[in-house]
Amino acid sequence: MKNDDKIRDESLSEINSEKPIKDDDHDIIRRVLFESTNAYELLVVKYQGPVYNLFLRMIHDRNEAEELTQIVFIKAYEALPAFSFEYRFFSWLYRIAVNQALNELKKQRRFVDIEKIKNISEEAIEKDSDKNRLLQNAIDKLKDKYKAVIVLKYFQQLSYKEVAFALNITEKKVRSRLYDARLQLKEMLEHNTDYF
Amino acid sequence: MWFRKLRLNRLIKARMTGNISAEQEAKLNKMLQESDAEEKEYLRMQELKQQLESIGPANENIDVSVRVMQKISAVNHAENQKTHNFDVFNSYFNPLPARFAFVMIIGIIIGAGLTWMVTTNTGSMNSEMLSGSLSSSAKQGISYSSHNTTIKLVPYQIENLHYLNFIVDTRNETNFEVFFNQSDFIMKKSDYVTSQGNQSLSFNSGSVVFTANGITSFQIILEKVHRSQASVTVKTTQNQNNLITRQINFD
Numbered sequence: 479m480k481n482d483d484k485i486r487d488e489s490l491s492e493i494n495s496e497k498p499i500k501d502d503d504h505d506i507i508r509r510v511l512f513e514s515t516n517a518y519e520l521l522v523v524k525y526q527g528p529v530y531n532l533f534l535r536m537i538h539d540r541n542e543a544e545e546l547t548q549i550v551f552i553k554a555y556e557a558l559p560a561f562s563f564e565y566r567f568f569s570w571l572y573r574i575a576v577n578q579a580l581n582e583l584k585k586q587r588r589f590v591d592i593e594k595i596k597n598i599s600e601e602a603i604e605k606d607s608d609k610n611r612l613l614q615n616a617i618d619k620l621k622d623k624y625k626a627v628i629v630l631k632y633f634q635q636l637s638y639k640e641v642a643f644a645l646n647i648t649e650k651k652v653r654s655r656l657y658d659a660r661l662q663l664k665e666m667l668e669h670n671t672d673y674f
Numbered sequence: 675m676w677f678r679k680l681r682l683n684r685l686i687k688a689r690m691t692g693n694i695s696a697e698q699e700a701k702l703n704k705m706l707q708e709s710d711a712e713e714k715e716y717l718r719m720q721e722l723k724q725q726l727e728s729i730g731p732a733n734e735n736i737d738v739s740v741r742v743m744q745k746i747s748a749v750n751h752a753e754n755q756k757t758h759n760f761d762v763f764n765s766y767f768n769p770l771p772a773r774f775a776f777v778m779i780i781g782i783i784i785g786a787g788l789t790w791m792v793t794t795n796t797g798s799m800n801s802e803m804l805s806g807s808l809s810s811s812a813k814q815g816i817s818y819s820s821h822n823t824t825i826k827l828v829p830y831q832i833e834n835l836h837y838l839n840f841i842v843d844t845r846n847e848t849n850f851e852v853f854f855n856q857s858d859f860i861m862k863k864s865d866y867v868t869s870q871g872n873q874s875l876s877f878n879s880g881s882v883v884f885t886a887n888g889i890t891s892f893q894i895i896l897e898k899v900h901r902s903q904a905s906v907t908v909k910t911t912q913n914q915n916n917l918i919t920r921q922i923n924f925d
Binding site: 657 | 683690691692693718719723725730732735738743746749750
């Protein structure tokens with residue numbers, strides 16, 4: 479299991495439980511706040527991958543994803559004194575990242591054709607089947623709110639609860655929005671491609 | 675037809691979002707069995723869901739930690755610099771009461787300055803009106819002090835009204851007699867302002883007699899009926915011993 483997957487699974491299992499949150503990150507946050515700023519690097523190293531990949535899936539530009547990843551970690555650092563220890567740091571960070579991504583998409587209003595992306599990983603493209611490419615292309619044409627829910631649920635593999643937290647909506651709304659997003663994808667793929 | 679499609683979509687959504695009842699489940703199965711096209715629609719939705727689930731997370735690696743920490747360090751440095759620039763203010767004026775006091779002192783200074791400017795520029799003070807008042811008549815006042823008695827008389831004048839203010843602090847009963855000529859003055863007021871001890875007050879033609887015990891404040895107001903100089907005599911006794919006898923002149 480890759481490091482990012484492990485982080486996601488730990489986050490997933492704990493955010494789904496009703497028990498008080500035990501998060502090693504909380505100790506690091508306390509160190510950052512009360513002892514040494516340098517401890518923040520531990521959090522950056524731990525979560526830079528998932529955050530970067532979220533941006534990559536949403537924005538499709540490596541340079542921009544890298545830049546936005548840095549911005550998110552700096553924003554999170556600046557907001558750290560207001561961090562509530564009832565949340566997992568990862569979920570909280572994700573919420574900041576998702577908002578950043580949505581703002582960026584809104585700003586740029588970009589609907590990128592995946593075939594035209596220069597910065598996308600060659601390796602990733604090779605791994606994608608034709609179907610996946612068509613699907614990805616359709617996802618990029620979705621409205622931001624549908625795109626975000628698809629990326630978070632299927633690409634970032636967050637739980638419904640985590641997606642709800644990240645988007646600040648209810649779990650029921652997440653399920654409903656996911657269905658609507660899939661329905662739109664189906665219609666796009668039926669009409670414009672030979673996907674099915 | 676469209677109604678059936680709408681109903682079918684609702685049932686499919688209910689199943690795929692996990693909110694389907696047994697009754698709805700049965701209805702959906704029946705509808706899907708009745709129409710191959712509708713079943714195909716449903717299967718496409720399922721296929722799409724599975725396809726999405728199979729994509730999995732992106733796993734590209736990146737290392738921005740050094741750059742992030744450098745930026746954070748720069749931000750902290752800038753903030754420290756900012757704090758340093760305001761060190762004096764923060765050190766001395768950080769507690770709220772100190773700030774409040776600082777602002778108040780500045781306010782008093784400005785207020786005093788403005789008052790000075792206004793009084794200097796307008797020159798509205800009527801020197802005629804205050805002639806013979808506290809500043810000039812104070813010299814004629816009485817100031818007496820022994821180990822158990824203090825007496826002060828502060829006379830002042832406003833136009834033709836002459837005020838005699840007695841302030842007494844005594845452990846022994848002290849009697850005061852104030853004499854004036856009725857052709858010079860008309861008595862407008864004669865009364866205790868404050869008194870701790872027994873009060874005793876009497877009037878005769880051209881005189882006021884009162885007693886002070888403890889801390890006492892007494893005021894007499896006389897109206898002068900002409901513009902010539904006139905005098906008032908104040909006599910103070912304690913246990914029938916004379917303490918003070920003073921004549922006070924009013925212009």
